[in-house]
Amino acid sequence: MTGAALTVPDEVLAKLAVAGPRYTSYPTAPEWSDAFGEDDAVAAYRRASESPGDPLSLYVHLPFCSRLCLYCGCTVEIHGKQSRADRYLDAVEREIGLVSAHLRDRREVAQLHWGGGTPTFLSTTQLRRLFTMLTSAFRLLPDAEVSLEVDPHVTTREQLELLAELGFNRVSMGVQDLDPAVQQAVRREQTADETVELVEGCRELGVAGVNVDLMYGLPEQTLDGFGSTLDLIARVRPDRLAVFGYAHVPWMKPAQKALEKYAMPDPALRTRLFSEALHRLGDAGYVVVGLDHFALADDPMVHALEAGTLHRNFMGYATRPAPDMVGLGMSAIGDVAGAFTHNPRDTETYEARLADGHVPTARGLLRTPEDELRRTMILSLMCRMRVDLDELEAELGRDDLAAHFATEWDELRVYADEGFCTLDDRRLDVTPTGRLFLRHMAMVFDEHLRAKRAVGEGPRFSKTL
Ligand code: SF4
Numbered sequence: 001m002t003g004a005a006l007t008v009p010d011e012v013l014a015k016l017a018v019a020g021p022r023y024t025s026y027p028t029a030p031e032w033s034d035a036f037g038e039d040d041a042v043a044a045y046r047r048a049s050e051s052p053g054d055p056l057s058l059y060v061h062l063p064f065c066s067r068l069c070l071y072c073g074c075t076v077e078i079h080g081k082q083s084r085a086d087r088y089l090d091a092v093e094r095e096i097g098l099v100s101a102h103l104r105d106r107r108e109v110a111q112l113h114w115g116g117g118t119p120t121f122l123s124t125t126q127l128r129r130l131f132t133m134l135t136s137a138f139r140l141l142p143d144a145e146v147s148l149e150v151d152p153h154v155t156t157r158e159q160l161e162l163l164a165e166l167g168f169n170r171v172s173m174g175v176q177d178l179d180p181a182v183q184q185a186v187r188r189e190q191t192a193d194e195t196v197e198l199v200e201g202c203r204e205l206g207v208a209g210v211n212v213d214l215m216y217g218l219p220e221q222t223l224d225g226f227g228s229t230l231d232l233i234a235r236v237r238p239d240r241l242a243v244f245g246y247a248h249v250p251w252m253k254p255a256q257k258a259l260e261k262y263a264m265p266d267p268a269l270r271t272r273l274f275s276e277a278l279h280r281l282g283d284a285g286y287v288v289v290g291l292d293h294f295a296l297a298d299d300p301m302v303h304a305l306e307a308g309t310l311h312r313n314f315m316g317y318a319t320r321p322a323p324d325m326v327g328l329g330m331s332a333i334g335d336v337a338g339a340f341t342h343n344p345r346d347t348e349t350y351e352a353r354l355a356d357g358h359v360p361t362a363r364g365l366l367r368t369p370e371d372e373l374r375r376t377m378i379l380s381l382m383c384r385m386r387v388d389l390d391e392l393e394a395e396l397g398r399d400d401l402a403a404h405f406a407t408e409w410d411e412l413r414v415y416a417d418e419g420f421c422t423l424d425d426r427r428l429d430v431t432p433t434g435r436l437f438l439r440h441m442a443m444v445f446d447e448h449l450r451a452k453r454a455v456g457e458g459p460r461f462s463k464t465l
Pocket of ligand 1: 065067068069071072073074116117118151174188
């Protein structure tokens, strides 16, 4: 879809602005339990070790930031001193040692990502140390995607040069909105020049992949201001962009409460802001991918979308489905051999568990066959923009999906009536406007959410619109 604008009546938007998950996992994190711990995680790593030829994805969480952006939804610690990261890296080193021992010969890595926090909070010595720790235990495949998140406001030329030397081939930089009024409200001030310089620096140094993250739904945002940001970023030509909706979850992120003194964009304005992204980025040659990503037409992400091989995990959309993702660091999430693993969400507990010689997993979930099936349906919606029962039955080796999901199929008719999908007995296709309601359609397949709602409960999520 290029250049299209969304037209949905305001009263429909208001009705559908309900709370809902983003489905970076299924079952979603509120369903995971602290009954799942170290032994379960070790068992998952051992199962994963039985396929030594399959590559891994590795995610490392680096929680430190030197400033707190008020919209932040990540697990972060604000510190003035880089030296704090030394003790943290000691713990990560212990975790790498324990986890890699359980993975035995399963050591090849197709995707390595450092997220945070701000990975470039670390000094060049600390960055090099972390990279060496990882590559001493794991083997990066020659065509591996090696990426990290960078903050244009704090990342130095010296750090970029080191990252290029180490072989990082993709950076992801947060921009959100370049409008000064928005930046002041959310307390993240970052000039357009800083962003442009960082993109140009990456290119000069041969770091070919550049993602820019933008955000809509922030206080003080206007169509004109956000439109100017989109145009400026499109001129810089990152190969990929993500345009996320701001998730207001002050019960989890108390700093977000400070934003409530502003009039927040309502569902109608949020939709217009996202529509602006569809329209301006489409006109600039970007193709919309999944829920919230955009890529240049010749990008592997677009090829994966067209080939039906796009994947979705905690890091967003991925071009290669790595069968197992190992999460390292405080709060890191892994997806290994049918289980989600989740590390402690505070650094002290994470470090103490490792100092005592334990795999630090604090909670998680072992998926059931029914979870796997529903996950497949949700991933098909999120990644292929369709649920084709013939296609999925062939892939899964079953012939009963229509009967199994008869109730869900019936419930999806309401979205077909609104024009968000086309639906016949065996196939659902999301329409361009329906892209905005992917989370709603995915919720139909979420039996955990259905069970909670049936008894009047429900985990708290951000608004879907
Ligand atoms: S730099 Fe990123 S991770 Fe750190 S506080 Fe800001 S939004 Fe959160």
